[in-house]
Structures are given as structure tokens and as C-alpha cells.
Amino acid sequence: MEPFTIFFIFASSLILYTYWILITTKTAKNLPPGPPKLPIIGNIHLLDKQRPHRKLTNLARIYGPIMHLQLGQVSTVVISSPQLAREVLKIQDINFADRPATTTAKIFFYEGSNIGWAPYGNYWRQLKKFATLELLSAKKVRSFFYIREDELTRVSKFLESSSGSPINFREMTRQIVNNIVSRATLGDVCKDRKILLENVYFMLKTFSSFNMSNYYPRLNFLNVISGKKAEWLKMHKEIDLILEKIIEEHRSRPRNPDDHEDIVDILLRVKDTGASFDEPLTNDRVKAIILEMLTAGTSSSSMTIEWAFCEMMKNPEIMRKAQSEVRDVVKGDSITEADIQSMDYMKLVVKETMRLHCVPILLPRQNPEKCIVDGYDIPANTRILINAWACATDPDTWENPHGFIPERFENSSIGFSGTDFEFLPFGAGRRMCPGMNFGLGTVEYVIATLLHRFNWKLPEGVTPDDLDMRELTAISTVPINPLHIVPITVSEPN
Template structure:
């Protein structure tokens, strides 16, 4: 081999090793175990883009319920059992209450001041209080019942017009949930509502897309070179102009009825009251609006689609849920009291959320060195809770991968975040405050679709032929949108 060739190889190896050391930094010896790491990329290659939660569960079964991964520069610990989820989300919740920095939430959510992405402190405590007492209180969620009713009526008209032919169930449910969320958030009159909704989906794609720079924050300047940051800033500037105009319109036409306040009305009223310990700004309100439009739509529409996928795949479950709904409801209109009596349907929804929840909770970050399960977790480590792994833990669930709604019969497990084997809304200080709002939409939609229509699979497809494979954005979705045939059982609605 020529001396010059040998020198080139040696220099290349030195560059690779130097980059690896600079990018990853030092790690403590008593870190949790994990799979072998490649130079530069670490364990990035082991994150399957389509179903990362499944790959992480498989790795955890080999390396343990607390596992260390090196994702580029980002030192990451993955938690995969309810016991250790409780350690992070309850026992040491305050230590792990922050979020790691990420470019897109910083841009779109006004320096990450949404409830989901804000760092823990006075501001977040104030916003959580507003969300709990004002935005998503039981009374406020109930006040939006007229929106849920009118949007379901639109769905009935659509289904009645195409009875006997297949419908794209995903498109229908996304539009339904989208309309409910946007009307509740923005109000009845918003000329730019469609643009805001489209922008919400654009943001969801940027948050869930594989962005190499999230794993190499020290190389964030490459976002500028590639033009991605310029695209995001341009979209954000356009959004900001529209949102500011929306706030001014709401200020100029005060809501005449308190029970018809939309969420923008509520936020402006609370902001202007002068009663806040930590004052909020217009930008903070805009961040909350955008978070509602993104998170509010994706999780609820996903749950409705998966519930029908599971019921179409299990006709006995469909028949049992449908029979209960039709026995409870007197007439063609479902009341809040009716829904409270639909115990089996509620079990179907719980089981859907167990198997098809948001699979990995938003990442957490510890600001100081911690010890978890005997392992050192250095400060500024990203911590991921694999909620799906907890929800399919064989030590907590019998036949964990099977869809069995009856498992919740006489069960004390709730959505409150106190059962760490069931975390569809998270737990602790960072638990999602929109539980009531999301459940109200999901329960009302499913109950009505079961009451007014029978459903069958098109083209002689058999239940066991339904493709239950999934892909992951922020939530998981069936790899193919559900196509089913509605048959009206109550005449035109």
C-alpha cells in the first residue's frame, strides 16, 4: 500500500474518532445498559421510522427496562415498564419535568411556550392552572356540546348520501375532529380557519419527520444551510400575522354569552383580568392556539379510527358495543347521561387507547444528575417513556397484545395518570390537561356512529384480513386508512 494511501486512511480514522468524541462527549460508567453504539450515529440506525416504539420495546426486552441509547449527540434513556415510568413521572417528577430544546417547537410555539413544550416553572404552572380551571374544565367542555352535535349532523348527511358504498373513514373522522377543535378554539367566524388547520398539519409533519439536526444540536447551523429553517420561519411569520388579526377580531367583538366563549375568548379574558401571578402575552396565547389545533386533532381522530378498526376486526365486540348504545339511547339523540351509561363502549375506548395510544410520551430532560433504578442519569439527559411498552407489559396485562375490552370490567384503572401501565394522557406535572375535551369528542363520535349506522367491510374482505400494521407520526395510524361501508339503520338523520 502506498504511503500516501496509508496516511489518508489514518487521517480519516482520526477525523472520525475526533468527531465521535466531540459530538457525544463523555458518559458516566454507571449508565444504564444498552445496545452497542456505532461511531458518529450511535444507535440512530436502531430507531425504526415506522414503528420506533416496537423496536424500543424489543431492545428493552434484551437490555433491560431502563436502557441507554446514544442518538447522535443526544444521550438518551428509554423507560419501558410501569414501575420505572412511575419513578420518572411521579417519584422524581420534578427532576424530569423539563423538555429538551428542539428547533421546531422553538419556532412554531413562540420560543416553546405552549403547555406541552414549555420548561417547568412559574409560567407553566400558571398555564396549567388556566387550562385546568378555564380551558378544559368539565363545564367548559360541556358548553361545546352544540359544536359536537352540529358537526355530527354534517357527518350524518355525508354518510346518508353514500350509504352502501365504501367511505374513507380516516378522512371523515379527521375532518369531524378538526371542525370540532377549530370551532371550539377559534370561534364560529374565522376567515383563515382552513389555512390555520392546514398549517397545524404542516407543523405535525415537521415535528414527526426525521430531522437529523435534532440528533446533532451542535450542527444546528445546517438547518440554515439546507433552507429548512428559512421555510419554517416564513410559515411562522405568515401564521403570526393571521393569529394577531384573530386576537384583535376577538377583542373588538366581545362574546355576548359566557357559555359560548371559544378558547381564544377565554385566554384573552384571563389575560386581561389582571389576576394572574405570572402575566401572559399575546404570543403565549398564540402558542396555545397552535398547540390545540395540532395535538387536539391528531390524537382524537386516531383513537376513533383505531376503535373502528378493532371493532370491524372483532364483529362480536362491534355487536356488543352497538347493542348497548341502542339499548341506552331513547330516540335519535344521545345525551351526556346516555354516554355515562355506555359502560362497554367506554371499555372499548380504553382498550383502544391501551393498544393505540401516543406510543412515546413527549421527551423529558433532567437539569441535574439523578439516580434511577441504581443507574446514574447525568444532567441534560433526554428521557423517553415508552407508554406503549408499559401498556403491553406482560407482567401487568394478560394477553397484552390482544384487544379485550372486558379486561377493564370492574377495573379501577382510569385516565388520571395514577396507573402507570395505562398512560394515554401521560402523568404527573406534564400530564395532558385536555383529557376531558378529548374524551368528550371521542365518546360522542363513536356512540353516534354506532347508534345510527351498521358497518360492513367492502369487497367481501374478511375481518381477519384488515391490515393492522401501523406507522407513527406523533400518534400511530393504520398503515392504510380504514375503508368501510355505512348502512343507515334510522333513516335520514
């Protein structure tokens, strides 16, 4: 784009926004405290794209655990303490159960008809109940165990052939999780799986890229002028065609009684019978849910696995202790679900990894009506951000909050269920992630299998102190440099 065109768009945007401010802005009487705001942009200049959770935590230390930011046109409140997270996610959960509408969610998720972005209401309540009780129930997740087993067998062969040489651990874990999630969602035979996952990856990158309309909703026309909207619609059309083909393949293929039922099968069965829904489960809604299944757990699960191994490589005694337990529990070549349940220390490692390296900021919420939180006015349609990382590293709640200490969870009742607001890896309240069982099942099985079958060491010349534990927030929050480590085949772990 020519420099003059960029200047013209920017200048026009500023004039239009200033006009909008002058005729529409109403100041709440008692907003939460926050940093000084600049004209036009408000507090956008204070955001840190690479590590937003840390920047917001530092600001909260100055302005308090409930903080107001003006991000362009968007009035935003950031919650940074377990006590106030409890207030928003439990006590006043119904007041903050809605989601802000975003252009990308509307385009890619068929007017936001998936679980994550659907407006709070009857359709969303039925969808959440259906996902919790059938689509992603504990029983259904157990039925996917054979997929996890197959994928780890395949990866073990690759690692055996790479024994003694460094591997890109991030690339490997992403492939493992992608394959598990896509097979559970689309089935074992899907011709277009690879191209669909490539498109989904680019879609996720779009979600994490800068989008001016997220901060200036009334300037949404800029996405049209810049060509972004046309690009998004083209990408969505390509994904839509593939999803239509997948649905048709599922409808037309012959089925045997012993066939595994994947998530697309369940969705089509419910759509055809009308069960579980008062409102129709349309084709577009089915496609939105399929997309959500492919995106929601992939990046967060692979992120957790990589961080767990980063922390264990950084702390060799923790690695030794976790590996020793896994090998003591497993009797034979393969790991069973019962084995996983007996790996107490490995589960502590997973918990501590999720505490320090969770999805740092929960999906935003929005209040349709004015509310009061901690004595402050929250105007209607305010965007609410829960800084889960700030809660998980709150010094008033956790001893040595930034240390990696799995033992802190020993004899502790703190769990994943969303009732402990200092620990929110899956959120809490009505909008809590329904995929908890699926995500945990994948993460625990992958970590346990890799510890059982292989020893791990850093590449020649690299020490634990050399590992760079800084984060980079893109599609998910990952180590700034991909982990490279060396697998060593263990013929007889026991």
C-alpha cells in the same frame, strides 16, 4: 442539492462532531445497559421511523426496562416498564419535569411558551393550573357539547347520502375532530379557519420529519445551510399573520350575553385582566396556546376513533355488543351527555383501544441535574423517553397483552388519571396532558353517535381477516392503510 454539496456538509459535520466528542465527552460511571454504539451516530441506526415504539420494546427485551441509547450527541434513556415509569413520572417526577429544547418547538411555539414545551418553572405552573381549572375544565368541555352535536349531525347527513358505498373513514374522522377542535378554539365564525388548519397540518408534518439538530444540537447551523430553518420561519410567519388576524377579529366583534365563549375569548380575557398569571400573558404566548389547542388533540383523537372502528370491524362480536348497548341506552334521535355516561361497554372499547393504540411514546422529558434511577446514573440533561406502548403491553402486567379484549377493564380500577402506570394514554405526573376531558368527550361522543345511527360493514369481498392492523407513525400512529368501510343508514335504531 448537488451530490458534492451533500457530501461536503456530511463530511464537515462528522469532523466537527468528532472534534466535539474528543474535547467534551465525559462518560458516566454507571449508565443503564444498552446496545453497542457506533462511532459518530451512536444508536441512530437502530431507530425505526415507522414503528419506533415496537423497535424500542424489542430492544428493551434484550437490554432491560431501563436502557441507554446514544442518539448522535443526545444521551437518551428509554423506560419500558410500568414500575420504572412510576419511578420517573411519580416518585422522581420533579427531577424529570423539564422538556428538552428543540428548534422546531422554539420557532413554532414562540420560544416554547405553550403547555407542552414550556420549561418547567413558575410560568409553566401557572399555565398548567389555568388550563386545568378553566381553559379545559370539565365544565368548559361540557359547554362545547353543542359543537360535537352540530358536527355529528352534519356528518350523519353525509353518511346517509353515502349509505351502501365505501367511505374513507380516516378522512371523515379527521374532518370531524378538526372541526370540533377548531370551533371550540377559534369560535363558530372564523374566516381563515381552513387555511390555518392546512398550515397547522404542514407544521405537524415538520415536527415528525427527520431533523438532524435533534440528534446533533451543536450542528444546528446545518438547518441554516440546508434552508430548513428559512422554510420553518416562513411557515411560522404565515401562521403568525393568521393568528394575529384571528385575535383582532375576536377583539373587534360585537358580543351578546348569550354568545358561547371560545378558547381565544378566554385567553384574551385573562390576558387583559391579568388574572391567573404573575408573569404577563403576552400576545405571543396567547398564540402559542392557540396553536397547541389546534394540534394537541386533533391527531390523537381521530387516531383513537379510527383504531376503535378497525378493532370493532376486526371483531364483529365486539361491534355487535357495543352497538346494542348504545341503542338500548339512547331514547330518541340524539345522544345526551347522560347517555354517554351509561354506555359502560362502549367506554371499555375506548379504554382498550387507548391501551393498544395510545400515543406510543410520551413527549420527552429531561433532568437538569444528575439522578439515579433503578441504581443507574442518569447524567444531567439526559433525554428521557417513556415507552407507554411497552407499558400497556407488558406481559408481566397484562394477560394476553396484544389481544383486543375490552372486558379486561370490567370491575377494574385502572383509569385515565395517570395513577396507573401500565395505562398512560394521557401521561402522568406534572406533565400529564390537561386536555384529557376534551379528548375523551370527543372520542366517546363520535363513536357512540356513529354506532347509534349507522350499521357498518366491510366493502364487498373484504373479510375481517383481511384488515391490515400494522401501524404507521407519522403525525400520529395510524393503521398503515386508511380504513374504508360501508355505512348503512338505520332509520329506527331503537
